[in-house]
Amino acid sequence: MTDTSTHRREPRTDAPRALTFDEVHVLASRITRTMESVISGKPDAVQMALTVVLAGGHLLLEDVPGVGKTMLARALGTTVGSRVNRIQFTPDLLPSDVTGVSVYNQVERRFEFSPGPIFANIVIGDEINRASPKTQSALLESMEERQVTVDGTTYPLAKPFTVVATQNPIEMEGTYALPEAQRDRFMARISMGYPSADAEVSMLTRRESANPLDTITAVVTNDELVAMIDAVGSVYVSPAVTHYAVEIARATRSHPDLRLGASPRSTLQLVRAARALAVIDGYEFVLPDHVDRLVRPVFGHRLVATSRALGHSGDSEALISDLLDDVVSATPVPAIAPARH
Structure with a gap:
């Protein structure tokens, strides 16, 4: 069903x-x-x-x-x-x-x-x-x-x-x-x-x-809305922040309690989402904090825990959340000046 x-709006050429x-x-x-x-x-x-x-x-x-x-x-x-x-x-x-x-x-x-x-x-x-x-x-x-x-x-x-x-x-x-x-x-x-x-x-x-x-x-x-999306795509992401996002994703792939880690697609989408969040917050560049705030909603549904880890926890969602907390806290944060746009 x-x-x-x-x-509907009038079409524009x-x-x-x-x-x-x-x-x-x-x-x-x-x-x-x-x-x-x-x-x-x-x-x-x-x-x-x-x-x-x-x-x-x-x-x-x-x-x-x-x-x-x-x-x-x-x-x-x-x-x-x-x-x-x-x-x-x-x-x-x-x-x-x-x-x-x-x-x-x-x-x-x-x-x-x-x-x-x-x-x-x-x-x-x-x-x-x-x-x-x-x-x-x-x-x-x-x-x-x-x-x-x-x-x-x-x-x-x-x-x-x-x-x-x-x-x-x-x-x-x-x-x-x-x-x-x-x-x-x-x-x-x-x-x-x-x-x-x-x-x-x-x-x-x-x-x-x-x-x-x-x-x-x-x-x-x-x-x-189209123009807003285009503008978000041009938000600056420093090499240090890009490396930070990649290191978080790579850490999920080698974590002993995760059977399936974050895919390369998820890393790309994490950075794209961080660009949008930066503009919403009033910045014209991405901060590590924007990446941190998005790791759980962007990565959480993609990760699959091992049977052994699930046997100890019993709660898959809580386990994934805790594992992401561990990964983020263990990843060195790059120093970026928090200047507002």
Whole structure:
């Protein structure tokens, strides 16, 4: 079942105007404030969602039902003036329901491609791990190569393209584990967690009369979002910070308690995310602190602990978190002057 909502704007033939770092920071602050007006008491989740979008990545939201995963994804989609499609993943969903299918036109006497909901700027995949592994694999090409191949023909996806997927914990009924190749394509994974008492009271009060999503509108255009992503790509990363990120990744690959360490793709995405976080924080270059803050959400879902380590711990998530803490603390931090832009 697919539910599609679209934010349409008049097409433009000219290229988006290049933005300065100050302009990107101002627009990012505007997006953050708008999203936080809907998502109460979760500033870290809001910041991470925006970081992933500006870094050109994909976000995985994992937590128990009812804590606001889909609300966060929809708030992000509403705040940016881009085309947004939502896919409800179910056990009977087929790959063609995601990518599209060729349909025979009896008048023209030829097959025509009917695009699926994957053809959007922001694709909200709700409860992605309720679909079968075959359907989940339909996202692999689109998430990595920004294109879809159907019946031997390749169709490019729009720019920007971001998948914001939600999933329930694997121990819950009716879920399938995401394969390692699928998890590795998500730039970051975060958990929403339960709100504080004050935030929950505020949520109950505001939702008595209206849906908070009805009170917000797009605060940036799609062209502005593209320009923000382009500007983030030019943020300076010193060789020392690059080496620091690589050393953290290499340490996970040789750790005795990890069967699967961070992939080279994850190192690349760590640096890209650090660029975006730097601009959100008001910097025009990346600090080691930006890397430190992103190691857990970027690396955590990619690492696999050994059976021996799991036997001693019993909690895979807590074990991975502790191991990453050890790796980061043991990696020498380069000296970078903390000057603001």
